[in-house]
Amino acid sequence: MSTYQPLPHVLNKQTMAKVKLIDVAQLASVSKSTVSQYLNGRFDYMSKETQIRIRAAIKELDYVPNPIARNLKADKTKTIGVIVRDITGFDTSRTIRGVDDFCKGCDYNALIYNTDFDPETEAKSLEALYQMRVDGIIIASSGQNNKLISEYIDKGMPIVHFQLEHDGSEKNLILSDYRQAAFDATEYLIKLGHQRICFMTQDFKNVKSRNERYAGYAAALEKYGIPNNPGLIQYWQRETGFEHSPKSVLESDTAPTAFFTQHLAITTELLTHLNQENIAIPDDVSLIGFDDIPMAEFFKVPVTVIKQEPYIIGKEAAKLLLENINDKNRHSQKIMISCSITQRQSCIAPKS
Amino acid sequence: MSTYQPLPHVLNKQTMAKVKLIDVAQLASVSKSTVSQYLNGRFDYMSKETQIRIRAAIKELDYVPNPIARNLKADKTKTIGVIVRDITGFDTSRTIRGVDDFCKGCDYNALIYNTDFDPETEAKSLEALYQMRVDGIIIASSGQNNKLISEYIDKGMPIVHFQLEHDGSEKNLILSDYRQAAFDATEYLIKLGHQRICFMTQDFKNVKSRNERYAGYAAALEKYGIPNNPGLIQYWQRETGFEHSPKSVLESDTAPTAFFTQHLAITTELLTHLNQENIAIPDDVSLIGFDDIPMAEFFKVPVTVIKQEPYIIGKEAAKLLLENINDKNRHSQKIMISCSITQRQSCIAPKS
DNA sequence: AATACCTACTAAACCGGTTTAGTTGAACAG
DNA sequence: CTGTTCAACTAAACCGGTTTAGTAGGTATT
DSSP, rough: OSSSSOOOOOOGGGGGGOOOOOHHHHHHSHHHHHHHHHHHOTTTTTOOOHHHHHHHHHHTTTTTOOOOHHHHHHHHEEEEEEEOTTTTHHHHOOOOOHHHHHHHHOOOEEEEEEOOOOHHHHHHHHHHHHHHOSEEEEEOOOOOHHHHHHHHTTTTOOEEEEESSSSSOSSEEEEEEEHHHHHHHHHHHHTTOOOOEEEEEEEOOOOHHHHHHHHHHHHHEEEEEOOOOOOGGEETTTTTSSSSSSSHHHHHHHOOOOEEEESSSHHHHHHHHHTTOOOOTTTTEEEEOOOOOOTTTGGGGGOOOEEEEHHHHHHHHHHHHHHHOOOOSSSSOOOEEEOOOOOSSHHHHOOO | SSSSSOOOSSSOOGGGGOOHHHHHHTTTTTOOOHHHHHHHTTTOOOOOOHHHHHHHHHHHHTOOOOOOHHHHHHTOOEEEEEEEOOTTHHHHHHHHHHHHHHHHHHOEEEEEETTTOOOOHHHHHHHHHHHHOOOEEOOOSSSOHHHHHHHHHTTTTEEEEESSSOTTOOEEEEEEEEEHHHHHHHHHHHHOOOOOOEEOOOOSSOOOHHHHHHHHHHHHHHHOOOOOOOOOOOOOOTEHHHHHHHHHHHHTTOOOOOEEEEEEHHHHHHHHHHHHHHTTTTOEEEEEEEEOOTTGGSSSSSSSSEEHHHHHHHHHHHHHHHHHHOOTTTTEEEEEEEEEOOOOOOOOOOOO
């Protein structure tokens, strides 16, 4: 139906050079500039006929603008980087999905970098993204590269944190309300009648978001006048596991009647341990864990958890970052997302 | 230690223009070309002193080449697209990880597109990636866009399939050996004494990879002289669930003694159903499922499954795609990855 | 001494768009 | 009849690299 002479038909398009703007311009008998104006919707001083000719030429040639050329001039990549520990995680994959959905809606792309909990890989990812000139970065940082991150921020790279805070900065971060969540979980156990609640955690001295959880736990104990016994704080490390075995903890003088785990990895390892030792949940000990568990409804004992909102966190992080990218002067923000307790069957009143 | 005059110190680097190649050239007193040669490791005709001067200038200025400019000239993006149904899936996230790990190792980036099982979104993702001029695409296609995909292939876009085959093409795809896996699972049940094995599947008429599963199931039955009763083929759809409820199937004349589910989603829905109806696994009926299950060890009854190798599939898909990108004339391949049965506790000999 | 052949560079075109600073011709005002 | 204004464009510079073709100067060959 085109009024233009069709191109000689080429069977194998692979050998055909990509159509470019100049081809469109020639076919429409206008200059490159005019076609560019057209593409960018600046019709202020363009006649209807010219518009029609250009539209037809674009269609005829099946022209698609080259975003690389466009980005070179604009000095933007329309791409952000996302640095996470492992995209494979239950919550993490959902956070990524949130980031990605938001980005796609804004014509941005997200590049994922996995660090596998290695600060060095984290540093390399940061550098790679910087060199790649992404427009911004969302990071769940290890807390070991704070100085480095500050340097990139100083260089003008917009950076948004999630999950773990960047020490010394209350800015541009989005996280769950860990303190409130830990308070709620602890209170929930207390109201069930628990007095000796074991707080199972990674070292939280230099990591705010872990510290916050502890603060919530401690606050709940205090509110109900329950002594905060340091023996009930049990430590776990990714590499070495539990400092004291859960079994030995349960056999100690101050045996807890409930476990409160601060991370899915801890919950998982605890569960394995308890399984092996034939310690029954919730009959022998109650359990509430941070982070939701996939397919928990099919568990021998479905575990009650504090559910974070990873998808929402991802969306909000992306939103915050894009705001930062597009308005450099805006004030930075700290956004808190509420958690909620998903009651399942791992918490009951203590026996004794 | 630099022998060059340091630049005047600027406190706020955000306001500093990015250093570019010409700046390095000027500082090192050479031409742009020479710096470019240096950056690309072509030292054939370059004096040692010049190299040293350029290296120093780069360091001095903290210069990082702009990949956009580089890509514009090279007409490459060093980026591939990955189209999946949902990155959040247990296996899918691992496949993505495999793709990404391989890509990162080859200096490529992967852009993820989620279709949420919608063919239209799939078509849009394809178009977006094409317009973006990614160097290639890995897709777990719905099977509904085969013609469209062929068009992109004709346009010269390297495309690799995984999980679901592109009908009419045995080329550039990588998938699990579904037939063998289904055969093995069926044989496993037969050897336990099962004769009436219910094959729970999505419609497999036009989807090869589902058909293959059925072929494996049928082949095992035939090998052991067990009649292939069409009543034991039960259909499930993502939108509407089971055609006949598992309970009714178990109450029919030809009640199966084992279920064999062809997809994690079917396994999950079956499990929910069985839970509600208080039908016990494996006492009332055995169950083996396609696709591994996260945290299965904590299940009331840990489910025996056929485990695919999503991470390996991702790696192989990326490898195949990059080979295609870098050698257009190479012959295409179909790669099969073996599955294995992960025995847990959902299969026992039938009671009767 | 003239020619060939290196080495060690450089100028300029190029990639495919965007943008700025014009240019042209017609309508209208004075 | 000249000057101004405005619609409707266009030429050329620009983004930041890569690449091609070429050049200058020195040494080896005949």
